Amino acid sequence: MGLLYGLIAVGLALIFGLMDVVNFAHGEFLMIAMYASFFLFAFFAIDPLLSAPLVAAALFVFGAVVYLLVVRFAMRAKANAGMVQIFSTFGLAIVMRGLAQFFFTPDYRSIPQSWLGGKTISVAGIFLPEPQLIGALVSIAAFAGLYFFIHRTDFGRALEATREDPGAVALVGIDKNRVFALGWGLGAALVGLAGAIMAVFFYIYPDVGASFALIAYVTVALGGFGSVFGAFAGGIIVGLVEAVTALVLPPSLKSVGIYAVYLLVVFIRPRGLFGSM
């Protein structure tokens, strides 16, 4: 479970953590991805596991378009940049929820049978549900890929440089908008991956994103802004804390533990665990 939170958070870690742009519509990206996965299954009987790359590709385009249509202008704001980002993406989230209600109706949907659904696998006597296991593996792969991408490729360096100083970056011939649009696309694609996997074992409805989004923010902040590894570690900690809290407190209170741990961590280390900002 922790790795799943990590998987949702990894896309956010890129957008929010590395580019320092607040995206309050992150949960809605997840929701769209889950619907995409659902409809690919319902109409074309493509198993979510196979459609995951398709969903990721679709979300990549979607993320880049959102950046070009909305976020680009939000970042241009000279005053109150933070608030403009918060509320323009929040407005976007509302629009997306409304559109989902309009086109998909507020009904709860789920993918009844898939290759993975309901199966368990036994590892050394411990039964693990298969979809979660696959989710965990994908999550680790996604983190590794992102880490490599940020630290080893020209694009990753361009991304970090653009956040640091857009003006200087323009001087050396990097198009800020292109870099960030790609960054947003990539972030959204990662959420798409998460959504496709989660569609297998969660109900899908227009507000589904909200319940995961907050935990994703906490995960990123817990790990510290500006650190891919931090978000990964944050995801694992969040998952563990939730599991432990669920044992001690009634299940409806399980998120309290996560929140309390976040507060504890930032009180001791105001930059999160591995944050550089």
Next chain:
Amino acid sequence: MDKNFAARRRRDLIIAAVLAALAALAPLFIKDVYVQNILILTLMYAALSQSWNILSGYCGQISLGHALYFGIGAYTTELLFTKFGVLPWFGMLAGGVIAAVIAMGLGYPFFRLRGHYFVIATIVIAEIGLLLFQNWEWAGAAMGITIPVRGDSWLKFQFMRSKLPYFYFALALCSLAWFVTWWLEDSKWGFWWRAVKDNPEAAESLGVVVFNSKMGAAAVSAFLVAVGGAFYAQFLAYIDPESVMGFQFSLLMALPAVLGGIGTLWGPVLGAAILIPMTELTRSYIGGSGRGVDLIVYGTLIVLISLALPQGLVSLFSRTKAKRATR
């Protein structure tokens, strides 16, 4: 400050007095209960947003957890009323004081945090409050509290037949929040807060006790929001955790100030005057289908306004004024 500033402040006060007087007369012409309802909500959100603006706008500590104080105000009032028979007026004050004390208690660790870490901490603490109230059996848990009807009276602040008393209270609260802001704007606190917002290090080096001024802003802001919460509870005669402490409340409180102009005297009132009727009208005229068209319209408007006017609607006025001045 110079003469211009003093003149502007006098002018603001006069405008506010005229507006409040006009608003007080409005019910003479507006008999429609539905419209009165919208007016009450508009005034309430203006008051809440004005209070939020003190901490987040003037002092620059963006809080997206003010629903916590709103809920505390509502719950303190109703728990005291239903369990101990304490009149809502006292409950309202008690709620305000408790919220202010909690705000200062939380401020102690919170104000060390900066930027996103602070914002997320405020969201998280409100969410913890929400979850605790949802699981607190004595306080009605997720079912909430229904406020027993004891007949219309000012003493119990309960009115079934007419909405007018609520309207006047909301107007009074809104005026109070505006006046407090107006008064603080020119006090030493107001100057400290703006200094803290612009550059905390510089402010500190000039002798502003940054920590104390943040605490002051948090306490005033929380107190007023909690009074608003108490009002809302009496107005609806029913509360449950999600409807008074949910995250959407924190956003709804911030939204008018942001759209109107964050950290400005008139921003919250202006924002609320446009946003709340818009919300209610889209909800009742195109929300009936249950298919989210109202959400689409509402969300689109928020995106457009926040992108087009990053400094809020207030900037429209100052822009035209600046143009006139240059002529």
